[in-house]
Amino acid sequence: MGSAAPSDALRSLLRGKDPILVLTGAGVSAESGLATFRGPGGLWEGREPTELATPEAFEADPDTVWRFYAWRRTQAAAAKPNPGHVALAALERGRGNVLLATQNVDGLHERAGSVRVLRLHGSLWRLRCTAEGTEHDDMNPDLSPLPPRCRCGALLRPGVVWFGEALPAATLSEAAAAARRAALVIVAGTSSLVYPAASLPVAAREAGAYVVEINPEPTPLSPLVHERLRGTAGEILPRIAEAAGIEPERPA
Ligand code: OAD
Numbered sequence: 001m002g003s004a005a006p007s008d009a010l011r012s013l014l015r016g017k018d019p020i021l022v023l024t025g026a027g028v029s030a031e032s033g034l035a036t037f038r039g040p041g042g043l044w045e046g047r048e049p050t051e052l053a054t055p056e057a058f059e060a061d062p063d064t065v066w067r068f069y070a071w072r073r074t075q076a077a078a079a080k081p082n083p084g085h086v087a088l089a090a091l092e093r094g095r096g097n098v099l100l101a102t103q104n105v106d107g108l109h110e111r112a113g114s115v116r117v118l119r120l121h122g123s124l125w126r127l128r129c130t131a132e133g134t135e136h137d138d139m140n141p142d143l144s145p146l147p148p149r150c151r152c153g154a155l156l157r158p159g160v161v162w163f164g165e166a167l168p169a170a171t172l173s174e175a176a177a178a179a180r181r182a183a184l185v186i187v188a189g190t191s192s193l194v195y196p197a198a199s200l201p202v203a204a205r206e207a208g209a210y211v212v213e214i215n216p217e218p219t220p221l222s223p224l225v226h227e228r229l230r231g232t233a234g235e236i237l238p239r240i241a242e243a244a245g246i247e248p249e250r251p252a
Pocket of ligand 1: 024025030053
């Protein structure tokens with residue numbers, strides 16, 4: 001059983017100076033109105049991830065894959081950071097020594113003000129040329145006509161990590177090093193089903209970190225954590241920031 005109040009052990013780590021690693025997933029953006037992937041109403045309900053989020057799917061049908069990502073860009077552009085995103089940005093700014101590794105591609109952490117962000121699964125806003133491999137950011141949600149093309153004429157693809165693809169090596173190794181160094185790991189809003197992201201808190205625990213999970217539902221990680229805070233990210237993360245001695249802030 002978990003509770004919703006941070007323990008004394010957690011409070012003391014939050015008030016200390018030792019490194020904190022935060023790992024987030026789609027649940028952190030749920031209160032911004034963005035659907036998670038799994039479960040009722042999730043993006044993968046009634047959709048086949050292999051038909052939308054694999055290099056093979058893109059090669060076979062770039063139009064369909066791009067329609068899915070263009071729609072997600074529109075949703076993300078219309079969404080606003082919620083109190084969970086805002087609390088994490090405040091924790092980084094107010095406490096320091098906080099690194100955020102996110103599986104989210106929506107950019108809401110950055111829009112809330114988080115600076116030290118490792119994007120494990122890339123970004124919805126990044127476009128990559130399928131011929132040259134060059135990347136650029138394009139924040140305009142309207143990419144019509146779809147599929148977008150590079151100036152060189154080749155197709156552009158979303159700069160996200162698809163199933164079957166490796167995570168960006170430097171980003172993953174930075175996250176793994178942070179997991180080994182961290183005194184505290186806060187895992188929020190992820191089903192902990194997708195690897196290698198899901199292995200980070202386990203590695204951190206093995207290296208001696210105190211691991212806390214914030215999620216209204218149990219996950220495969222739950223039995224392995226020191227503390228479960230049952231509740232939503234928008235509800236619990238502001239309490240975490242408060243426990244670190246940081247004044248609550250209002251969403252931008
Ligand atoms: P999932 O959809 O798998 O899991 C979302 C988690 O958030 C679940 O455990 C929910 O219980 C929890 N949740 C829901 N609402 C919440 C809230 N308000 N506050 C806190 N938690 C909440 O999403 P991810 O774990 O992010 O990858 O999925 C991991 C990866 O799988 C994604 O990055 C994506 C997906 O397929 C790719 O596309 C490669």
